[in-house]
Amino acid sequence: MDETLREFFNEVYEITRQIPLGKVLTYGKIAILAGRPQHARWVGRAMALAPDDTLPCHRVVNSIGETAPGWTEQRTLLENEGVTFLTNGCVDMKKHLWEVFRHQY
DNA sequence: AACCTGACATCTG
DNA sequence: TCAGATGCCAGGT
Structure with missing residues (x-):
């Protein structure tokens, strides 16, 4: 695997580690924070x-x-930390999306 | 080189 | 509101 991509992965992991309990981030946001807005899919691969x-x-x-396809435990893990889900099966983003950008300013 | 794939995102009718 | 199309990019075959 390409070295710059490996660095990107590490950056992704670093960011993921900083997500607070009971909060979530999206693949796209992480890609942006890691400096590669077009690599949301690669964030998924990193996970x-x-x-x-x-x-x-x-x-x-x-x-x-939406939680990851084929990983049913994910929802349980999130619920265990207080994350609530909507009737459509999606995380209540309004409540639990980590507002990283607001903390930066 | 050509084509397919994917733990994605965004636009469109 | 939502399924389908489109853009995305590197790895796999």
Whole structure:
């Protein structure tokens, strides 16, 4: 794998580690924070390959708040930390999306 | 080189 | 509101 991509992955993991309990981030937002706005899909791949069990990758969802396909535990993990879901099965983004940008300013 | 794939995002009718 | 199309990009075949 390309070295710059590996750096990107590490950046992604670093950011993911900083997501507070009970909050979530989207693949796209993480891609932006990691400096590569076009690589949302690569963030997903980074999660899939995440070697570190302590990485809170369950706090990463897509732009509309859907949990990862084929990973039913994710919802349970989130609910255990107080994250609520809407009737359509998506995370209540209004409540739980981590407003990173507001903290930066 | 050509084509497919995917833990994505955004636009469109 | 929502399914389908489109853009995206690197890895796999």
